[in-house]
Amino acid sequence: MHLLEAIFLGIIQGLTEFLPISSSAHLRIVGEFLPSAQDPGATFTAITQIGTELAVLIYFWKKIVHIIVQWFRSLTGAVPRNDPDARMGWIVIIGTVPIGVLGFLFQDVIRDTFRNLWLVAIVLIVFGILLGVADALGSRTRTEADLTYPHGLALGLAQSLALIPGVSRSGATTTMGLALGYTRPAAAEVAFLLAVPAVFGSGVYELIQAIEEPGAAVFSLTETAVATVFAFGVGLAVIAFLMRYLKRGSFLPFVLYRIALGGLLIVLLSLGVLQPY
Template sequence: MIEALILGLVQGLTEFLPISSSAHLRILGEFLPGAQDPGAAFTAITQIGTEAAVVVFFWRDIVRIISHWFGSFTGRVPRNDPDARMGWLIIVGSIPIVVLGILFQDEIETTFRSLWIVATMLIVFGIILGLADWAGAKRRKLDQLTIGHGVVFGFAQALALIPGVSRSGGSITAGLLLGYERAAAARYAFLLAIPAVFGSGFYQLFKSWGEPSVYGPLETGAATLVAFVVALLVIAFFMNYISKRSFLPFVIYRIVLGGLVMWLLATGVIQP
């Protein structure tokens, strides 16, 4: 239970920062008693908790988007209404991760969880995030989001199927490269993650029901609850932080962590 609570705490702390929560759970698992991977199912289920925090934090926005999206079918809301349009943008942006998640399901649960891959992704996508933050125009606002840009965001989010990329980090990086403001890119990234994370989490919950796992239902549930509470605080901090500061501290952290993991692997302290 203590291990699960620690993992839930780390999940909540890292899910919305561009440093990859799945990478942190994968790495941390090597240093807990038993030194074993918590597993893709545990990671996906605890992400339900963090995504519930997004729903709470953006509740008014989500209710408005859903109501206007449905209203656009009946004529009660104009088809070009920004919130109705955002509903379509979230649907379109969610397609890539659904398709790729199904096609590469076996690799996601096995090959992609190699710590060599995790460490490499931390470094490579940390550098890309830094370059995007430095070079991006940061002028476009969320109401300027197009269908094409939504698809780009979607493919960037899908890269997070590989631990180390970061769901928020990948999407935000794409947004910065497309010229969006930091806060606008983060807001869409968080909203875009809702269908993908809930879909993946509940699918893994159904799939793993009754199956043997590292952590049982009670431990996994407790970790998910901790992740929810912590993530709610982190979202508030992160949205305030990026409106004033750059992503440089996160870039440095990713490179240092990735380099440390590579050193531990190379010296045989941990196994890939």
């Protein structure tokens, strides 16, 4: 039964990682309704995110390789330091620092306190509203070529909020991108690229912890590995869908979904159907 649950949660991870609706919140909520009725935990979430980030590498492979090449060439002076792709390399580095530092310093709080379902419900609603406001009021005139280092730091700080289940890594970074005036596709793409080192770093760290303490995780490493494979396949399809959708669609459906899910969660908690922990 645990393997089937892990596969199901892997699919949920793939479906929700790139949509601005918070994969960690969905794994936290869905886990309560599975036969085992338990939180899959931060370790399972972080490791399965490796699968979804592999999907990012595959989908944006050419772009990522070009960014890395241009970044290294800028170090030797072969290309100007203000080359857009070289600058993107630096922005990814700068934007990764906040979540790396905060994730390390507050890992115990992230594993326990932040997984309170009351907090998840409130965060789903509040950040859903913020996404809606940014999407409606943002100028949507800037592209990736307009990225600056201060913007990179701001995007990185926004990404660090995703340490709280319910915020959504892609949602928080995209919201900041929209608020800064970037187009929807550009804001989403930057959010995906910015997440790569942070997610891989977190996933590898949790994987090492799970190997050293195999009994501490809800699912075995084998079950988690299978879930990660499913997360990769589903996540790749979702990226392709979202990048096509954002060329013509808004974030309104995701905003309404977040508010509805947060509201439903509050009702279930108030009625005692679900417990905060």
